Amino acid sequence: MTSDKKTILSGMRPTGKLHLGHLVGALENWVALQDTYANYHLIADYHALTTNLDSSGLYQNSLDMVIDWLAAGIDPSKSPIFRQSQIKEHTELHLILSMLITAARLERNPAVKDQVRELHIQNVSYGHLGYPVLQAADILLYRGDLVPVGEDQVPHVEISREIARRFNAQYGKVFPEPEPKLTKFARLPGLDGIDRKMSKSGGNTILLSDPPDEIQRKMRTAITDPQKVRKNDPGHPEVCLVYTFHQKFNADDTSAIERDCRSGALGCVECKKRIAGKIGEVLAPFREARAHYDAHPGDVKEVLADGEKRARVRARETMEAVRGAMKLG
Numbered sequence: 001m002t003s004d005k006k007t008i009l010s011g012m013r014p015t016g017k018l019h020l021g022h023l024v025g026a027l028e029n030w031v032a033l034q035d036t037y038a039n040y041h042l043i044a045d046y047h048a049l050t051t052n053l054d055s056s057g058l059y060q061n062s063l064d065m066v067i068d069w070l071a072a073g074i075d076p077s078k079s080p081i082f083r084q085s086q087i088k089e090h091t092e093l094h095l096i097l098s099m100l101i102t103a104a105r106l107e108r109n110p111a112v113k114d115q116v117r118e119l120h121i122q123n124v125s126y127g128h129l130g131y132p133v134l135q136a137a138d139i140l141l142y143r144g145d146l147v148p149v150g151e152d153q154v155p156h157v158e159i160s161r162e163i164a165r166r167f168n169a170q171y172g173k174v175f176p177e178p179e180p181k182l183t184k185f186a187r188l189p190g191l192d193g194i195d196r197k198m199s200k201s202g203g204n205t206i207l208l209s210d211p212p213d214e215i216q217r218k219m220r221t222a223i224t225d226p227q228k229v230r231k232n233d234p235g236h237p238e239v240c241l242v243y244t245f246h247q248k249f250n251a252d253d254t255s256a257i258e259r260d261c262r263s264g265a266l267g268c269v270e271c272k273k274r275i276a277g278k279i280g281e282v283l284a285p286f287r288e289a290r291a292h293y294d295a296h297p298g299d300v301k302e303v304l305a306d307g308e309k310r311a312r313v314r315a316r317e318t319m320e321a322v323r324g325a326m327k328l329g
């Protein structure tokens with residue numbers, strides 16, 4: 001990794017096997033950035049505890065997620081892949097940064113309010129309220145210049161910028177102010193409706209690891225244009241989520257699909273069969289790569305061990321600079 005490249009920190013909570021929404025929303029972007037930037041890919045396992053205290057599945061979920069990252073084309077020799085819990089400097093920097101933000105500022109964070117509502121949380125824990133501070137520590141520990149986000153996530157990066165500014169003003173400049181790197185972050189709808197995001201908790205996903213017959217089965221359940229009841233009824237692709245999948249994964253045939261849907265020449269059963277077949281084809285190399293890593297779990301553990309070693313070097317350098325700036329000896 002050369003030092004003249006800007007540094008990007010990106011990560012995910014380990015929720016197990018990934019789905020098409022992750023591919024379109026993040027992984028394609030990560031792969032595209034890996035030659036231009038110095039990328040650090042974080043498995044945010046401590047973050048997962050903010051909304052679910054059960055840690056028993058975190059390790060296996062982390063391994064499953066790493067396999068999906070590798071199968072999607074992340075090259076670990078370019079971009080270290082590592083678990084937050086294995087780099088102790090995350091917790092140390094988190095503690096220091098937590099002094100630089102008020103509880104009132106964290107209480108105003110709309111993301112926590114959304115999670116409380118969606119997950120029916122009765123009492124917000126200290127750790128949950130403070131997760132943007134842990135996020136700031138994740139980014140600043142690697143002296144991240146850029147954080148790839150969709151427009152709705154820009155406020156999260158703003159808290160990290162505020163904390164970096166406060167540290168630099170109080171103790172001397174150690175951290176760059178991380179900039180949001182706006183990316184397209186296409187949002188893939190879930191199979192249960194065009195307004196619903198594909199998400200594991202929504203139970204409306206196609207996994208990257210699903211075999212072709214499972215993709216066909218799931219696609220048969222997808223919601224289509226409610227006005228197209230019989231096969232030959234004219235349809236409205238613009239309100240049909242199956243058409244959204246054609247646009248993303250079957251771009252060459254999109255005009256023909258649109259024309260035949262509108263005229264009634266194409267029925268929804270056939271239309272779904274075609275896109276499920278296409279997605280199965282697109283994911284074939286992915287399944288093949290995944291099968292390799294499934295059969296060689298030692299390779300995956302090595303990727304983690306190597307990534308954690310390299311991440312630790314950067315993290316330790318930062319903490320030395322932090323302690324130096326704070327005159328802690």
Ligand code: SF4
Pocket residue numbers: 224225228235236237240241242243257261262266267268269271272
């Ligand atoms: S034919 Fe295809 S695009 Fe048209 S409504 Fe049915 S599933 Fe949607």
